[in-house]
Amino acid sequence: MPRNQQILLASRPEGEATASNFKLVTTDTPALRDGQVLVRHHYLSLDPYMRGRMSDAKSYAAPQALGEVMIGGTVGEVVESRHPKFAPGDKVVGMGGWQDYAVVDAAQPGVLSKVQAGDGPGQVPLSHYLGAAGMPGVTAWYGLVKIIEPKPGQTVTVSAASGAVGSAYGALAKARGCRVVGIAGGKEKCDYVVNDLGFDACIDYKQYTDAGSLSKALKAACPDGIHGHFENVGGMVLDAVLSRINAHGRIALCGMIAGYNGAPVPLTYPQLLLTQRIRLEGFIVSEHMEVWPEALKELVGLVASGKLRPRETVASGLAAAPEAFLGMLKGRNFGKQLVKLV
Amino acid sequence: MPRNQQILLASRPEGEATASNFKLVTTDTPALRDGQVLVRHHYLSLDPYMRGRMSDAKSYAAPQALGEVMIGGTVGEVVESRHPKFAPGDKVVGMGGWQDYAVVDAAQPGVLSKVQAGDGPGQVPLSHYLGAAGMPGVTAWYGLVKIIEPKPGQTVTVSAASGAVGSAYGALAKARGCRVVGIAGGKEKCDYVVNDLGFDACIDYKQYTDAGSLSKALKAACPDGIHGHFENVGGMVLDAVLSRINAHGRIALCGMIAGYNGAPVPLTYPQLLLTQRIRLEGFIVSEHMEVWPEALKELVGLVASGKLRPRETVASGLAAAPEAFLGMLKGRNFGKQLVKLV
Numbered sequence: 221m222p223r224n225q226q227i228l229l230a231s232r233p234e235g236e237a238t239a240s241n242f243k244l245v246t247t248d249t250p251a252l253r254d255g256q257v258l259v260r261h262h263y264l265s266l267d268p269y270m271r272g273r274m275s276d277a278k279s280y281a282a283p284q285a286l287g288e289v290m291i292g293g294t295v296g297e298v299v300e301s302r303h304p305k306f307a308p309g310d311k312v313v314g315m316g317g318w319q320d321y322a323v324v325d326a327a328q329p330g331v332l333s334k335v336q337a338g339d340g341p342g343q344v345p346l347s348h349y350l351g352a353a354g355m356p357g358v359t360a361w362y363g364l365v366k367i368i369e370p371k372p373g374q375t376v377t378v379s380a381a382s383g384a385v386g387s388a389y390g391a392l393a394k395a396r397g398c399r400v401v402g403i404a405g406g407k408e409k410c411d412y413v414v415n416d417l418g419f420d421a422c423i424d425y426k427q428y429t430d431a432g433s434l435s436k437a438l439k440a441a442c443p444d445g446i447h448g449h450f451e452n453v454g455g456m457v458l459d460a461v462l463s464r465i466n467a468h469g470r471i472a473l474c475g476m477i478a479g480y481n482g483a484p485v486p487l488t489y490p491q492l493l494l495t496q497r498i499r500l501e502g503f504i505v506s507e508h509m510e511v512w513p514e515a516l517k518e519l520v521g522l523v524a525s526g527k528l529r530p531r532e533t534v535a536s537g538l539a540a541a542p543e544a545f546l547g548m549l550k551g552r553n554f555g556k557q558l559v560k561l562v
Numbered sequence: 563m564p565r566n567q568q569i570l571l572a573s574r575p576e577g578e579a580t581a582s583n584f585k586l587v588t589t590d591t592p593a594l595r596d597g598q599v600l601v602r603h604h605y606l607s608l609d610p611y612m613r614g615r616m617s618d619a620k621s622y623a624a625p626q627a628l629g630e631v632m633i634g635g636t637v638g639e640v641v642e643s644r645h646p647k648f649a650p651g652d653k654v655v656g657m658g659g660w661q662d663y664a665v666v667d668a669a670q671p672g673v674l675s676k677v678q679a680g681d682g683p684g685q686v687p688l689s690h691y692l693g694a695a696g697m698p699g700v701t702a703w704y705g706l707v708k709i710i711e712p713k714p715g716q717t718v719t720v721s722a723a724s725g726a727v728g729s730a731y732g733a734l735a736k737a738r739g740c741r742v743v744g745i746a747g748g749k750e751k752c753d754y755v756v757n758d759l760g761f762d763a764c765i766d767y768k769q770y771t772d773a774g775s776l777s778k779a780l781k782a783a784c785p786d787g788i789h790g791h792f793e794n795v796g797g798m799v800l801d802a803v804l805s806r807i808n809a810h811g812r813i814a815l816c817g818m819i820a821g822y823n824g825a826p827v828p829l830t831y832p833q834l835l836l837t838q839r840i841r842l843e844g845f846i847v848s849e850h851m852e853v854w855p856e857a858l859k860e861l862v863g864l865v866a867s868g869k870l871r872p873r874e875t876v877a878s879g880l881a882a883a884p885e886a887f888l889g890m891l892k893g894r895n896f897g898k899q900l901v902k903l904v
Contacts, residue, residue: 494844
C-alpha cells in the first residue's frame, strides 16, 4: 500500500489561525476491508467553512477533532476497490480530507460519487467538481433560487464575487435575466468578474474605508436598488448592502468570513431589517441535499457550455495546503482555492 | 360643529423625542360633505411606530408631515353622518389621529370599521379594539403564525412581553401548545406576565447589565432552547436571544424600540444568524391585511372568553398624550398605552 501524507489539526487557533495549528505526518495506508475503496486524491478543496471547524465554538457542525485529518472535499481516482460499484480508474468526488489518499467506506450513501470529467470542449474538468459543479456551485444555486427567488430584471448582489460561490452565482443570476453586481477586493478581481464572469458591474470594496462610501458606490451600480443579496463576507459589506436594499429584499446569508478569525463583526444597523421588511436566511448547503440533482444539472450545463468559466488558484502539493488556506481567509486566492496533489 | 383639540407635529426630534416636538391647537370641525362622517374619539392609541414617523429617515412609511395632526389609531362613536353605512351611535375604529374629533371620508375602503363593543361578560371593551383585538393583536398573530410557525411543545419568546403585542402573543402561543417565555422590564411587569397573562416564565431584563448574563437567565427559562422569537425591542435583548436560539430558529422582527431615539443599536453577533441557520423576517402588519379577518376572529374570541386579559395604561385628555407617548418609549407604560378622550 502507498505511503500517505496527511495534515492534522494540531491545535485550535487563538484569534487568527496560523500554520502552527496544522501538522504534516506520513503514514501507511491500511489494507482495504470489504466494501472499502482506496482513492488517490487529485485535488483538495480549501473552503472558509474549515476555519469554523477548527474552533470549538457553537456552530452548525461539530468541531474538527484535534489530532485527526482536517476535513475537506476532494476529487480523485479509485486506485483499488473492494466495493462492487467502484473500479480502479473511476473518477470520484467525496470528503477525503487533507491527505494524498483516502480509504473510503463506499457503502455509506453519498460518501463517494462517480463523476464524468474531461478537459475537452463541452466537458467539465475534474477540479470543477469541487467548485462550480460542486458544493460552492450548489451553495450559490440554493441561495439564489430558494432564498432570493429573483424575478427577471431585478438587481442581485454578491460579496466575494470572484470566488467559487460568487462566480456560479453570477452565471445563475444572468441565466434568470437579473442585473448582477459583484463586490470583490481589488481591480484585477473586479475586472475578471465583469469581463470573464459576465457580471453587469463589480465594486472594489478595497477602495472604500467605511460602509457609507461603499454604500454610495452601490447606489451608482444599482440604480434600482438591491432586490436580493448573497452574503459571503459580512462586516462593512453587509452594512453597506443593507443601506441600499429595497423593501421586501431577501438576504441569503452563507458566510461571514470577516468574523472567522476571532473578534465578532457586528451588524451596525439591524433596524434596516425591520424598516425595509427584509427576509434574511442563514443556511448551509449540506442541509439541503434535495436540491443537489436539480442544481448540479444546471451548473454542469453552464460549465460545459462555457457560460460559467470559473477561475482557480492552485497550490501544489499537500504541504502547501496550510499557507494556501490561511491566504484564502485573507482573500489572497483568486477564484476557487485548490491544492493539486498529483 | 364642536371645537376640536388637535396635537400637531411641531418639529422633528434631534436624538430623543421631547414634548417640544408637539403642539396642541384648537380648531373648529368643518361642516360635513357628502360621504363624510364625524367621529368623536373615545380612545387614542399610542404606539412605538409613531416615533419612526416623527423622523424623516428612510423607513417603510412616509414621515409624518410637519404641522399636521399626529397619526394614530382611534376608537370612538359616530356623532354625525353623511354616509349611508354609518349612523350616529355606531362604534367605530379607524386612524383618526391625535385629536378629539375626526372628519372621515368613510367611502374609502378600510378607513373606518364598525365594531361590536361592550363591557359585559363575553364582550370586548371598546378600547381593546386598539389593542388585543386590533393592530397590536394582529401584529402578534402574524409574527407567531406566519413567521415563527411554532409546533406544539416548542419554546417561543417575546420581548416587551407585558405590552399590547406581547400579551396577545402569549395567549396565542399558549393556544398552540407552546412554552412561552416573556422578557419585560421590572418585577411588577414580570409577575403580571406570568400570573395574569399565563406565560410559563418571564425574565426581568433590568436585572442584567449585559447580553451574557441575560443569556444565562434565558438558558434557565428555556431548557430546550428557543425555537422562535418575536422582537419588539432590539439591542441587548436580541443579542441574548440569538445566543440561545436553536438551529433553524425563526425571528419575527417587528420593533427595535431600543434604537428609536437616535443612535443605532448594533447586532453584536450576526454570525449566529448563519451558524444557527436562522430565518429572520422584518414585517409591518399593515402590509398583510389579508390575515386580519382570521387573526381578529381568534383574538376577539380569546378576549371575550377571558383567556386574554390585556392590561391598559390610560392617560386622561388629549393634552396628556405627548408625555404618555414619551413615557411609553421609555417603557413606563404597563400594557397597552391609551389616551382617554371622553
